[in-house]
Amino acid sequence: MINVLEYLEETAGKYPNKEAFADENTSCTWQELQERARRIGSSLAGRTEPGKPVAVWMEKSVHAVAAFLGIVYSGCFYVMLDKKQPLSRIRQILDTLEQPLVIADGEQGKEREKLNQAGDPERGFQVLDYEVLEKKQADSNVLKEIRNTLTDTAPLYGIFTSGSTGVPKGVVVSHRSVIDFINYFTVNFGITEQDVIGNQAPFDFDVSVKDIYSALKTGASVQIIPKRIFSFPTQLLDYLCEKRITTLIWAVSALCIVSELKGFSYRVPDTVNKVLFSGEVMPVHHLNIWRQFLPDAMYVNLYGPTEITCNCTYYVIDREFEPGETIPIGRPFQNEKAFLLDEEDRLVEQPRIRGEICVSGTALSLGYYNNREQTEKAFVQNPLNRQYSETIYRTGDLGYYNEQGELCYATRKDFQIKHMGHRIELGEIEKAMEKAGNVSRVCCVYDEISGKIIAFYEGTAEKRAIVKELRELIPAFMIPNVFCRKEGLPITKNGKIDRAALKKSYQKELQ
Structure with missing residues (x-):
């Protein structure tokens, strides 16, 4: 497999009329999603060079997913922008991306005005309306020509994280990294076409990558949960029950909203059979509340920064934990290697000795867009390997092995x-x-x-x-x-x- 479009095309061929993505306003089948993406890709072709970024200024929605895949069909990579971020930060991101094309929804007003203020037309900034792009007829010859030049190392998406210099860093991830991660991610946790994934994460947050591409790979459906209902646990639980959600791939803080506000005393979403969490340390108290009300579900602690394509290690909860205990971050995903280095770059293997968590493998990102200096600081040669080139990512996180030999997260090495x-x-x-x-x-x-x-x-x-x-x-x-x-x-x-x-x-x- 060379690119993620093969996921889409194979799934659309198997399940053309099955619901693919749905939000509170609309939904689409796999065949409809493919057709929309091909039209958008045809509209974008020739407007910018292949391999360049195209930003998306839209709410997370079915249309945003179609925009992402349309951008990929055009040979480019997508970057989701958060409309609610300050003008200065949006301007920094657009400047880092060298004032790219932007796909926006048709809504006008303050948000579109903010986008226009952030952009610089003299440097090529241009806003394209999603509705106009989607109306163009797909051009099979143009799309085929683009596909013939698309390699597996081509960038697929970019996600901006906080930067220590005050400037956001754009992590760019390739098709190959996503394919190698998602192929194992879906198999390890039994995600299939029968699943309904309840999307919680914003589309500019890499947790959402697992939702989108797990569905593309397997034919599972994705219900895009409206952000506002996370403030109302009863509405959230009604939603999970009514949509018959089976799979939650959520940030820890989102799960804690339900348990902290005693949501399960109102209603238990008994169709949920997989709960995968990441982003920060899961408090054992909250984990135990979820396990009390959904005892038969699989619970997985996922670890890893954006730079290594979502996650690099996982731990399937297989025993009881007491408050104060550390939940391990577990073993590396296939095709990845996670290990600890001390301050002298020596391998740490002894229990309870801290070292920096380092990762190598095919899921490493391409680095930071337009930021060679920061890329070379974080993506370096493995000091344990003097025989050949092996790039590793130094996470800046400190970890250790417990007495059972399980890898555990300790804290940040720096001030991140x-x-x-x-x-x-x-x-x-x-x-x-x-x-x-x-x-x-x-x-x-x-x-x-x-x-x-x-x-x-x-x-x-x-x-x-x-x-x-x-x-x-x-x-x-x-x-x-x-x-x-x-x-x-x-x-x-x-x-x-x-x-x-x-x-x-x-x-x-x-x-």
Whole structure:
């Protein structure tokens, strides 16, 4: 298999009239999805060079999926944009992508105005209406010509993550990486054409890649759950029951909404038989609530950053865990290798000794788009292999083996954190706060106990004014939960801000 379009075409051939994707407004069969994608691909062909990015400015929907696949038919790769992100961040992403073509829905208003403000027409920025692209007749000759030049190492999609320099990093993932991951992902967890996947993740978050491509590979149906109902557990559980959802591939925080608000006392979605979670550490207390009400379901702890195509390790829950115990992140997926290196780049194999989690294999991404410096820092030669070229990705996460030899996640090596299911660089928050008026110095720390981002700062600015500024600069999930104004920030003997002391002072105030 060379590209993911083969997934679509094989599935459309097997199940032409079966529902493929559905949102609250519309649905489509596999045959309809293929036809829409081919029309969009024909419309895009020739408008930009193959291998270039095309951005998508749409809500997550059936139409967005068709846009993604249409972009792939045109020989390009797609990047989903979040309409709710600040103008400055959208502009940074478009600049990194060199002002690409953008597919947008037909809605006008403030959101389209924001997009137009972020773009630079003099550099090639152009907005194309989805409805217009979809009306064009598919051109089989053009599409065939493009397919003949499409290799398995061609980029498939890009996802932007937080950057330590204050500039978002665009992770680019190839067809081959997705194929090698999804082929095993679906087999390992028994995902078939009989499944109904309940999509929770935004389409600019790589958890959604597992939903979309698991369905394309197997013929499973995907129900795109409206974001708003995650704020109302009773509505969410009604939805899961009424749509007869079987498979949840969700961020940990989304699962915890149901258990925290005692949703199962209202209704239990008894068709759910697979619960796969990732994004942050799953609290054992919440896992046990889910297992209490859905005891026969398979539960899987998934681990891995965007740079290695969704996940690199998995652990099928096979025993009881008590609060305070660590749930292992388990074994590597086939075609991937996960191992630990100490600070001297020596292999760590002994139990309870921490090392940096490193990954190699065919699922590694292509690196960061238009960012060679950051790519070369993270994607390096395996120091254990002196015989031939072997690229590994250094995750920046620390892990260890437990007494049973199972791989476990410990914490971040640097100041990058997992918060609300998102990977965040604290440095990006600090740089945004520095742009706020009357803030002279800032240091952000993450308190794992409370799960909060705390911003310590020097200056006269009030919290309300800082938050107002930050809403224009960074996504809502990156805005600190706590603001602490200080007369002076503590300094280590090396002249750096003492982050450990700041965190300790916050935890002491909580006691």
